[in-house]
Amino acid sequence: MKVGLVVYGDLEPRSGGYRYDRRLVEGLRERGDRVDVISLPETSRARSFAHNLSGRLVRDLDRSFDVLLQDELCHPSLVGLNRRLDREYPIVSIVHHLRASELSGLSRRLSCELERAYLSTVDAVICNSRPTRAAVAELTDTPGLIAWPGVDRFEGFPTDAEITARAQRDPFEVVFVGNLLPRKGLDTLLGALAGVERDWHLTVVGDESGPAYAREVRDLVRREGLADRVEFTGWLDDGNLAARLGSAHLLAVPSIHEGFGIVYLEGMAFGLPALASASGGASDLVTDGKTGHLVAPGDERAIARAVDRLATDRDRLAAMSLAARRRYERHPTWDAVGERIRAFLEHRVARANQSPA
Known part of the structure; x- marks a missing residue:
C-alpha cells in the first residue's frame, strides 16, 4: 500500500501518541x-486553523495514496482542509484521545463540536482504547478499530523473586513519568503525598514542557517542605528510565484524562502497580485493587489512601506488583497490533475501490 500520515511536527517519541504513530509507520514499512x-507546522491552536486555507497543504495531500492516515490531534488544521481534497482514497483518523475529554463547560462543548465536524470528514477511525472508542462513538457513527498500543520498549525486567523482595524495602518509592503539563496531575500527586506520613520518596521523570507549570510544582515542593x-x-533515556522503574514500588500518574496511558503498561513490565486516572482508557489496563488503583481526577484523598495502604501493607504490594506483571505479559506486542491495523487498512482500501452497485 501507499500510505500517507499527517502529524504535527515529526515522529520523535515525545509522548505516547507519537510513539504509537511512529511504531505504526515502522510496522507498515517493515511489511x-x-x-x-x-x-x-507546529503552532498555536488558534493559528492552526489557518492551515485549512493553505493551497500548499491541499497539494501535499492530493496524491495517489491508497489510504491517508491522520493523527486526530491535527483536527484543527484538517476540519476544513479535508473537505477541499479531490480524493479517491479513504481517510482514517488515529484517535489517541479527544481533546474535549480534557475540558469542561463551554470549552468542552465547543471542542466536541469541532471534533464532531472533523470526524465527519473521515471514513474510519483507529482508537487506542475502548473508552476512547466510546467517546468517538458519541460524536460520529464512523466505523472504527480498537487497537491498543503494543509493548516491547524495554528489556531486562526484574524476576518475580526480585519483585517480591523489592516490595519489602524502604523507603516507599513512587515514580511519576510524564511531561510536566497540568493535565498529567503532578500537582495533585504532590498534594496527596504531602499528607502521607509513611516514609516515601518521589522521582519525577519528564520534560518540563510547560515551564510555568514546572515552576508551579517546584514551588509546591518547597512550600510543603x-x-x-x-x-x-x-528526561531520561530508556536505559536510565528502566533503572528507575526497576527500583520503584508504584507508578503514579493521576492525569485529568488519558486516552490509553501506555506509561502504566510500561510500569507494569517492571511489576509496578499503577495509580492511574479513572477518566479515559486506563481502565482497559488497570483493574482497581488488583493491578493498581483508579482515582478520580484531582482526588488527593483517594491518592493518599492508596499510597498509604500500599506503603503499609507490603504483602499486598507484592501481590499487586506480581498481578501487574502478569497483566503486562498478556498484552499484545507491537507486531501483533501492526498486523491488525494493516488488515483494517486493507479492508478500508478494498471498500473504497469497490465499483458502485
Whole structure:
C-alpha cells in the first residue's frame, strides 16, 4: 500500500501518541508498504486553523495514496482542509484521545463540536482504547478499530523473586513519568503525598514542557517542605528510565484524562502497580485493587489512601506488583497490533475501490 500520515511536527517519541504513530509507520514499512509522513507546522491552536486555507497543504495531500492516515490531534488544521481534497482514497483518523475529554463547560462543548465536524470528514477511525472508542462513538457513527498500543520498549525486567523482595524495602518509592503539563496531575500527586506520613520518596521523570507549570510544582515542593523527598530528573533515556522503574514500588500518574496511558503498561513490565486516572482508557489496563488503583481526577484523598495502604501493607504490594506483571505479559506486542491495523487498512482500501452497485 501507499500510505500517507499527517502529524504535527515529526515522529520523535515525545509522548505516547507519537510513539504509537511512529511504531505504526515502522510496522507498515517493515511489511513492504510505502509511508509518506506529511508534517504540519507546529503552532498555536488558534493559528492552526489557518492551515485549512493553505493551497500548499491541499497539494501535499492530493496524491495517489491508497489510504491517508491522520493523527486526530491535527483536527484543527484538517476540519476544513479535508473537505477541499479531490480524493479517491479513504481517510482514517488515529484517535489517541479527544481533546474535549480534557475540558469542561463551554470549552468542552465547543471542542466536541469541532471534533464532531472533523470526524465527519473521515471514513474510519483507529482508537487506542475502548473508552476512547466510546467517546468517538458519541460524536460520529464512523466505523472504527480498537487497537491498543503494543509493548516491547524495554528489556531486562526484574524476576518475580526480585519483585517480591523489592516490595519489602524502604523507603516507599513512587515514580511519576510524564511531561510536566497540568493535565498529567503532578500537582495533585504532590498534594496527596504531602499528607502521607509513611516514609516515601518521589522521582519525577519528564520534560518540563510547560515551564510555568514546572515552576508551579517546584514551588509546591518547597512550600510543603518536600525538597528532600522529591527528585526531578528531567528526561531520561530508556536505559536510565528502566533503572528507575526497576527500583520503584508504584507508578503514579493521576492525569485529568488519558486516552490509553501506555506509561502504566510500561510500569507494569517492571511489576509496578499503577495509580492511574479513572477518566479515559486506563481502565482497559488497570483493574482497581488488583493491578493498581483508579482515582478520580484531582482526588488527593483517594491518592493518599492508596499510597498509604500500599506503603503499609507490603504483602499486598507484592501481590499487586506480581498481578501487574502478569497483566503486562498478556498484552499484545507491537507486531501483533501492526498486523491488525494493516488488515483494517486493507479492508478500508478494498471498500473504497469497490465499483458502485
